[in-house]
Amino acid sequence: MTQTLAPHDVALDAVPEPTRLLTGQPAGMPGVQSEADAPPDPRELRDDQVDGQELTARLARTWGTRKGIIGALSTVDHKIIGRRYIITAFIFLFLGGLSAVAMRMQLARPESGLIGPDLYNQLFTMHGTTMMFLFGVPIGEAFAVFLLPLMLGTRNIAFARLNAYSYYVYLFGGAMIWFAFMLNIGPDVGWFAYVPLSGPEFSPGKRVDFWAQMITFTEVAGIAVAVQIVVTVFKMRAPGMTLDRIPLFVWAELVNAFIIIFALPAVVTASVMLIMDRLVGTHFFNPAEGGDALLYQHLFWFFGHPEVYIIFIPATGWVSAIVVTFSRRQAFGYIPLVLSMIATGFLSFGLWVHHMFTTGLPQLGASFFTASSMLIAIPNGIQIFCWIATLWDGRPVFRTPLLFVMGFFFIFVAGGLSGIMLASVPIDAQVHDTMFVVAHFHYVLIGGNVFPLLGAVYYWFPKFTGRMMSERLGKWHFWLAFIGFNITFFPMHITGLMGMPRRVYTYLPEMGWGNLNLISTLGATMLFASFVVFLVNVVVSARRGALAGPNPWDAGTLEWATSSPPLPQNFDRIPVVTNREPLWAHRNTLPVVAGLSVENREVIISTATAGRADLKESSPEPSIWPFLAAIATTVTFIGSIFTPWAIVWGGLPTTITLLGWFWPKGVKEDEA
Amino acid sequence: MTASPHQPLSTRLHHNVVLNVRRLPSYGHGSRSSQWWGIMGFCAAEGIGFVLAFGAYFYLVFINGVWPLSSKPPDIYTSTFHTALMLASLWPNYLARKYSEREDLLKVRRYLVIMSVLGAALLGLRVVEIALLHTKWDHNAYGSIVWLLLGFHTLHLVTDVVNTIVLTVLMFTRHGHGRRFNNVGQNADYWTFVVAAWIPLYVIVYLFPRW
Amino acid sequence: MTGWLTRGLPSAGIYAGPTAWLISTQANYALVPWVCANQIRIIPLVAVMMAAASLLGGFLSWRGYITAAPTPHPDSTGAGRPHRFVALIGVGIALLFTAVIIIHGIAGMVFHGCER
Numbered sequence: 001m002t003q004t005l006a007p008h009d010v011a012l013d014a015v016p017e018p019t020r021l022l023t024g025q026p027a028g029m030p031g032v033q034s035e036a037d038a039p040p041d042p043r044e045l046r047d048d049q050v051d052g053q054e055l056t057a058r059l060a061r062t063w064g065t066r067k068g069i070i071g072a073l074s075t076v077d078h079k080i081i082g083r084r085y086i087i088t089a090f091i092f093l094f095l096g097g098l099s100a101v102a103m104r105m106q107l108a109r110p111e112s113g114l115i116g117p118d119l120y121n122q123l124f125t126m127h128g129t130t131m132m133f134l135f136g137v138p139i140g141e142a143f144a145v146f147l148l149p150l151m152l153g154t155r156n157i158a159f160a161r162l163n164a165y166s167y168y169v170y171l172f173g174g175a176m177i178w179f180a181f182m183l184n185i186g187p188d189v190g191w192f193a194y195v196p197l198s199g200p201e202f203s204p205g206k207r208v209d210f211w212a213q214m215i216t217f218t219e220v221a222g223i224a225v226a227v228q229i230v231v232t233v234f235k236m237r238a239p240g241m242t243l244d245r246i247p248l249f250v251w252a253e254l255v256n257a258f259i260i261i262f263a264l265p266a267v268v269t270a271s272v273m274l275i276m277d278r279l280v281g282t283h284f285f286n287p288a289e290g291g292d293a294l295l296y297q298h299l300f301w302f303f304g305h306p307e308v309y310i311i312f313i314p315a316t317g318w319v320s321a322i323v324v325t326f327s328r329r330q331a332f333g334y335i336p337l338v339l340s341m342i343a344t345g346f347l348s349f350g351l352w353v354h355h356m357f358t359t360g361l362p363q364l365g366a367s368f369f370t371a372s373s374m375l376i377a378i379p380n381g382i383q384i385f386c387w388i389a390t391l392w393d394g395r396p397v398f399r400t401p402l403l404f405v406m407g408f409f410f411i412f413v414a415g416g417l418s419g420i421m422l423a424s425v426p427i428d429a430q431v432h433d434t435m436f437v438v439a440h441f442h443y444v445l446i447g448g449n450v451f452p453l454l455g456a457v458y459y460w461f462p463k464f465t466g467r468m469m470s471e472r473l474g475k476w477h478f479w480l481a482f483i484g485f486n487i488t489f490f491p492m493h494i495t496g497l498m499g500m501p502r503r504v505y506t507y508l509p510e511m512g513w514g515n516l517n518l519i520s521t522l523g524a525t526m527l528f529a530s531f532v533v534f535l536v537n538v539v540v541s542a543r544r545g546a547l548a549g550p551n552p553w554d555a556g557t558l559e560w561a562t563s564s565p566p567l568p569q570n571f572d573r574i575p576v577v578t579n580r581e582p583l584w585a586h587r588n589t590l591p592v593v594a595g596l597s598v599e600n601r602e603v604i605i606s607t608a609t610a611g612r613a614d615l616k617e618s619s620p621e622p623s624i625w626p627f628l629a630a631i632a633t634t635v636t637f638i639g640s641i642f643t644p645w646a647i648v649w650g651g652l653p654t655t656i657t658l659l660g661w662f663w664p665k666g667v668k669e670d671e672a
Numbered sequence: 673m674t675a676s677p678h679q680p681l682s683t684r685l686h687h688n689v690v691l692n693v694r695r696l697p698s699y700g701h702g703s704r705s706s707q708w709w710g711i712m713g714f715c716a717a718e719g720i721g722f723v724l725a726f727g728a729y730f731y732l733v734f735i736n737g738v739w740p741l742s743s744k745p746p747d748i749y750t751s752t753f754h755t756a757l758m759l760a761s762l763w764p765n766y767l768a769r770k771y772s773e774r775e776d777l778l779k780v781r782r783y784l785v786i787m788s789v790l791g792a793a794l795l796g797l798r799v800v801e802i803a804l805l806h807t808k809w810d811h812n813a814y815g816s817i818v819w820l821l822l823g824f825h826t827l828h829l830v831t832d833v834v835n836t837i838v839l840t841v842l843m844f845t846r847h848g849h850g851r852r853f854n855n856v857g858q859n860a861d862y863w864t865f866v867v868a869a870w871i872p873l874y875v876i877v878y879l880f881p882r883w
Numbered sequence: 884m885t886g887w888l889t890r891g892l893p894s895a896g897i898y899a900g901p902t903a904w905l906i907s908t909q910a911n912y913a914l915v916p917w918v919c920a921n922q923i924r925i926i927p928l929v930a931v932m933m934a935a936a937s938l939l940g941g942f943l944s945w946r947g948y949i950t951a952a953p954t955p956h957p958d959s960t961g962a963g964r965p966h967r968f969v970a971l972i973g974v975g976i977a978l979l980f981t982a983v984i985i986i987h988g989i990a991g992m993v994f995h996g997c998e999r
């Protein structure tokens with residue numbers, strides 16, 4: 001299952017006979033003449049009739065995006081939307097990071113007067129909210145939007161228009177809350193906005209309303225993208241890509257999408273209840289009228305713990321991809337790796353009460369959840385073991401992406417250790433709500449997500465832009481980030497154990513926390529500098545970096561089979577997959593499918609398990625309607641903060657835009 | 673390793689055609705189509721939404737002990753009728769789906785018209801039903817959760833009824849062929865979900881407070 | 884029925900394990916007040932039942948592994964037999980969740996249920 005595969009002397013994996021690659025089933029029920037089975041129009045050009053440059057050029061026209069602003073807003077190309085998604089998520093990471101730097105400046109010395117308590121409250125709320133909702137969830141999905149169709153060997157993501165819509169909704173939601181913050185109506189109740197603090201009584205004004213509404217609509221967009229990911233993975237794989245040939249990165253994104261589908265509805269329910277309590281006078285969380293504040297906490301943490309894994313699991317995908325490519329061998333333990341991802345996905349839902357240990361649940365009840373939180377260490381351990389074994393047995397090449405993966409191993413394991421400390425109830429009660437917790441979750445979140453993410457950017461940057469990033473700046477970036485990170489967050493463990501609470505805007509000199517906090521702030525400055533280096537590297541390399549070519553790292557998965565950056569059609573012909581690392585198995589000639597239309601957007605729909613080609617469905621043409629629908633949705637949601645009637649009068653334009661979106665136009669789309 | 677020597681920049685891998693998909697059908701019914709999987713995905717997400725809302729309902733019951741707090745239970749007659757009609761609609765819904773797979777335009781039109789009328793009637797009934805809840809969302813936590821449940825379900829009802837009506841119109845235009853049959857089947861599947869979500873909701877909101 | 888048992892179902896473990904675990908956590912969690920009030924240690928019993936359910940799923944997956952038709956040709960990594968792959972994942976998931984459920988049962992033997 002995992003014998004070493006030296007990329008240079010592998011035998012060509014045999015192509016299975018065509019009967020194994022096609023289902024060959026007609027669409028019509030027995031005895032029914034279905035239009036779907038009609039022979040293709042002989043006038044329509046198909047890719048078994050043209051070849052070479054001409055094929056490339058014609059496909060690029062069919063799948064391209066029109067020029068101009070309308071063209072840009074109408075695009076349904078997953079690469080363009082994916083790129084925007086990634087850039088937007090990074091901008092939110094930077095904004096969140098800047099608010100963190102501001103907080104660290106304030107905490108650098110005791111009784112500092114830089115930032116007052118009100119602004120500090122808004123800062124940590126904006127920081128947490130941005131990092132968790134506007135960066136953490138979307139970044140994994142953003143990479144999936146760009147990379148999945150390429151890795152799976154298809155030409156677009158499933159439901160491409162919905163994809164465009166989701167992106168705009170996410171963008172508008174995130175922009176809205178940052179505008180609110182700039183107008184000094186940013187939320188100030190912490191990223192989980194516990195009631196009763198966030199309820200109508202203790203938080204009058206519009207601040208929390210913006211928060212709740214932002215959650216509702218960005219998370220709905222998150223669910224929609226997750227559905228697109230699931231369908232793309234299950235139904236749009238290249239022929240021959242059986243379940244056990246799916247790249248590990250894709251598995252990670254698939255599991256992640258499932259967690260999103262099951263976890264995000266909880267936070268949407270919570271935020272809807274919250275905003276209704278605030279705006280229309282419901283009593284979900286009002287004990288005087290039969291409501292209960294703990295209901296909010298339960299709903300929120302039903303989402304909140306899986307959220308940590310929503311942030312972590314895509315990172316396992318990045319790590320797997322990087323480790324395999326740079327070890328120059330197949331993943332050691334493909335099955336255990338997939339198994340661990342699935343198990344982690346399930347177990348992440350069993351942990352939710354663990355966040356409420358200090359709320360006085362009976363110990364026996366709590367012990368069930370402790371059991372799950374301890375056991376989740378097993379799949380995590382298996383994963384780390386498999387990665388290390390892959391590196392051990394391979395011939396690792398230490399380029400920047402792999403460096404970041406190494407940083408991840410170190411930081412994440414350290415974070416896991418402090419997590420095990422937290423999982424035991426007595427310690428949790430001791431350090432609950434201190435800087436110790438802040439240190440722990442930054443080790444897990446930054447170690448578990450941001451480091452692999454930076455590695456992933458270095459790894460896929462050539463695919464995104466066609467150019468390499470600078471190795472030299474990359475090494476500087478890594479060491480600054482790694483050292484800066486530890487200097488920032490390690491001392492927080494100690495200040496936490498010394499009793500420094502989180503979410504306080506200042507402290508007295510007598511507490512003796514001053515020096516450690518100063519060190520933390522210096523570390524944060526270093527971390528900040530590392531991101532400046534990163535930005536410079538990105539900007540300079542995008543213009544002047546060395547040309548990359550299709551497969552600069554000599555990697556094995558399908559995204560590297562196409563040019564960098566890929567043309568609108570992704571592949572001139574859809575590949576046939578015969579191996580987990582197709583490009584290592586087929587070094588010179590790629591087995592491919594022919595017979596798809598050159599003039600219309602056609603994609604192959606395959607069967608979920610065996611990956612046999614079953615249908616050739618059409619994929620949506622560009623359209624401005626998703627953008628208009630996103631505007632209508634945004635106006636409705638923002639309006640509803642000011643009057644509940646907005647839902648009613650905003651419903652009409654939303655419906656109209658949706659009709660425009662779905663009503664078939666012209667022959668091109670109508671023709672199946 | 674950058675732009676490795678054996679991989680010049682312009683080289684595209686040589687293509688070796690091993691399969692031709694010219695003759696594959698251009699759409700398929702049921703779980704063969706990608707859309708069906710999408711609908712299932714959304715049903716899963718929304719289904720979780722319903723389950724969580726049911727959970728919240730019982731959580732509030734558990735916290736309070738007395739239920740439905742100080743309110744009168746909601747009127748049961750309209751809602752029972754509504755539920756019966758919902759269940760009855762499953763039959764024409766099933767037929768619409770069946771004939772869409774047979775691509776029988778006349779029958780599909782017939783059952784879509786029936787479904788549109790039924791849907792509109794159900795929406796009308798729903799308005800009456802909400803008027804007879806005997807509580808308001810801002811009355812107490814019981815009122816809040818009941819309104820949330822009904823509101824959430826009504827949103828689904830409205831969506832699917834509008835969708836059905838649009839599809840019905842579409843099937844009477846020149847677009848009414850081919851891939852549109854597929855959409856009819858998917859719309860029918862979604863309606864099944866809307867009904868399936870209603871049954872526990874009916875039991876919880878209407879029967880449970882009377883026990 | 885017996886035919887089904889011998890032929891197995893590759894994906895059984897993937898559903899059975901987590902479902903049993905879900906029921907075990909939720910049921911046991913809900914039972915705690917009752918256990919405290921009546922001092923009847925029912926939780927190990929629930930756990931044993933659910934562990935059995937999970938194992939049954941694992942067993943079906945294992946049967947599915949043994950009997951899976953070798954659909955496409957395996958490649959040099961051994962991949963290309965998706966049903967066997969699903970079956971192996973099923974066995975693994977079932978075993979892992981059985982372990983979690985058994986720990987629940989042990990917790991039920993150690994605690995009285997009234998500890999705060």
Ligand code: HEM
Binds near residue numbers: 103190438488
């Ligand atoms: C880039 C460097 C970062 C720095 C210097 C930093 C710093 C901080 C600090 C000082 C706090 C505590 C504020 C307080 O309680 O007084 C905080 C809170 C928090 N951070 Fe970060 N952080 C960084 C990155 C991240 C990332 C990448 C994430 C998530 C992916 C994250 C998530 C959070 C969350 C959720 C909170 C809690 C907010 C709240 O209390 O409501 N942080 N951060």
